[in-house]
Amino acid sequence: SQKIEQNSEALNIQEGKTATLTCNYTNYSPAYLQWYRQDPGRGPVFLLLIRENEKEKRKERLKVTFDTTLKQSLFHITASQPADSATYLCALVPFSGGYNKLIFGAGTRLAVHP
Amino acid sequence: DAGVTQSPTHLIKTRGQHVTLRCSPISGHKSVSWYQQVLGQGPQFIFQYYEKEERGRGNFPDRFSARQFPNYSSELNVNALLLGDSALYLCASSLVTGGGTDTQYFGPGTRLTVL
Numbered sequence: 001s002q003k004i005e006q007n008s009e010a011l012n013i014q015e016g017k018t019a020t021l022t023c024n025y026t027n028y029s030p031a032y033l034q035w036y037r038q039d040p041g042r043g044p045v046f047l048l049l050i051r052e053n054e055k056e057k058r059k060e061r062l063k064v065t066f067d068t069t070l071k072q073s074l075f076h077i078t079a080s081q082p083a084d085s086a087t088y089l090c091a092l093v094p095f096s097g098g099y100n101k102l103i104f105g106a107g108t109r110l111a112v113h114p
Numbered sequence: 115d116a117g118v119t120q121s122p123t124h125l126i127k128t129r130g131q132h133v134t135l136r137c138s139p140i141s142g143h144k145s146v147s148w149y150q151q152v153l154g155q156g157p158q159f160i161f162q163y164y165e166k167e168e169r170g171r172g173n174f175p176d177r178f179s180a181r182q183f184p185n186y187s188s189e190l191n192v193n194a195l196l197l198g199d200s201a202l203y204l205c206a207s208s209l210v211t212g213g214g215t216d217t218q219y220f221g222p223g224t225r226l227t228v229l
Contacts, residue, residue, distance in 0.1 A: 004156075032215060043118070043204050043220030044157065051215075089156050101170050102149075102218065104156030 002027040006105040013112055019080045021108045023073040023090035030092040033066055033073050038087045080112045118207050118221035126227045127195050135190045135224045139207030146188040148180055149204040157204055163188055200228045
């Protein structure tokens with residue numbers, strides 16, 4: 001069956017450290033993979049997109065890698081801050097032939113402690 | 115510029131009732147998608163509409179329906195509500211459809227509670 005798995009346990013890290021979140025998928029051939037941030041009671045906010053032929057993408061303190069052989073994406077936040085505390089969702093975009101269907105994982109909650 | 119807006123913010127209904135949720139996309143965006151997010155899970159795709167036509171449908175029963183209006187706003191309707199329909203309903207707008215690289219902008223959601 002098709003699955004997208006993110007670490008269900010919260011990730012607790014110290015301010016200033018690098019947070020690394022994992023997204024694994026099975027039985028999908030995604031065209032793209034996206035990462036979103038979601039705060040409690042709010043809608044997801046788009047952070048980064050990486051294509052299936054790209055290995056790495058960076059934006060300020062954020063870095064995403066995409067390994068189609070391992071069927072895994074890693075999301076890194078360097079020099080983490082308490083304001084980075086949120087739930088982070090990965091979403092696959094399959095080769096759907098014409099519409100934007102995002103398939104989300106359950107998300108990983110990140111808590112950055114001062 | 116205003117982001118995606120949704121109404122109402124919260125809604126409480128009883129089993130068997132019907133509900134209508136509304137969404138206004140970002141100005142200039144022609145595509146609206148609806149997602150259901152149950153507590154502790156990621157959003158699940160329900161529908162996408164583009165230029166007033168349904169372009170994609172997720173694995174939801176026929177009790178769920180939607181439409182898009184000429185001004186690109188959208189309504190999601192759910193009939194014969196079940197307890198399991200309790201969730202945060204998210205609307206997302208994007209400029210166009212297809213391609214997968216088109217950024218989707220989510221609204222704050224409507225929290226539906228079915229008693």
